[in-house]
Amino acid sequence: MSEVVSSKALIAGLQEKIDTVVRPLIPEGRISLVDFPNYANVGDSAIWLGQIEFLRQRLGVTPSYGATIDSYSREALLAAAPDGPILINGGGNFGTIWPRHHDFILRLLREHPGRPMVLLPQSLHFDPPEAADEVARAMEKHGRFTMVVRDQKSLAFARQKFPCDVHLAPDMAFFIGATQPRRPKDNFLFLMRSDKEKVEGQEMPSIPEGGDVTDWLEESRRRLRISRWMGRLSGIMRGGNGRISAYNALALNRYWRGVEILSRGRVVITDRLHAHIMSTLLDIPHVALDNSYGKVGGFIEAWTKPYAGLRRATTMDEALAAGRTLLATMPQCAAR
Structure with missing residues (x-):
């Protein structure tokens, strides 16, 4: 092991x-x-x-x-x-x-x-x-x-x-490095793909009490416009590259939206690679399923398998069982 x-x-x-x-x-x-x-x-x-x-x-x-x-x-x-x-x-x-x-x-x-x-x-x-x-x-x-x-x-x-x-x-x-999560509001956060990399036929179990299901493909256009122009202005005022600064501001806005979503659960269950990576940066216990062509599992095998807060599953029922175990045993869950 x-x-x-x-x-x-x-x-x-x-x-x-x-x-x-x-x-x-x-x-x-x-x-x-x-x-x-x-x-x-x-x-x-x-x-x-x-x-x-x-x-x-x-x-x-x-x-x-x-x-x-x-x-x-x-x-x-x-x-x-x-x-x-x-x-x-x-x-x-x-x-x-x-x-x-x-x-x-x-x-x-x-x-x-x-x-x-x-x-x-x-x-x-x-x-x-x-x-x-x-x-x-x-x-x-x-x-x-x-x-x-x-x-x-x-x-x-x-x-x-x-x-x-x-x-x-x-x-x-x-x-990006270690990131501080927000305070959770649910026991479980299911962040599941809704695009062409979704595993077909993967059935969602009955969501337990204290659970939420979402993806992270929707955003506020107004919030992004404000971030972009503030980033561009800041870059120009510092004598830097205004376009790069605007891009960085947009990316940071989206990253923090992801932090807010993931932080809602004491335990995250996901088939998105970067929900796994960001949960690791946030030190949120989580269960990883694979995407349609094995990208998530291949990455875990190469790099993140040793993380103490990670469990893996091949079905949603397995994922929920592993998530319940994490909820009961991981100190981060109680601390958050």
């Missing part, structure tokens, strides 16, 4: 692993960080914040250029950062499930041949596997593409399919 560790110890260890793997991959020069996740999914905003914090802490830099898929411009990138690496936001969107992100990487490869490019930690899913052939050819032609993946399955696939350097590292959201 592997050693059981606290959230604090796990976070510190994973931050050092990220630093050991990722820092040497980023060459000198002005940094561009693209594919900002300007949508409601909290997990992708957590990744963005972790990447920004990593660059600040370990490299002492702020990106010179940032863009969403829709706002990206080759000309604007070259004007803001005529040299240096292009970093691509990490996550679980490279492959056939989320084709816009796949197509965006193809575009970057074609528009910046020979320029250092790093795909930050990702989970890969190509179905069928031959769907990766086009991007493999583009990587070979580009010549300076580096890929970081988050799990062993992605690592094996990437090393078989892609003509580039491939490395294994944890999710960048761990660079």
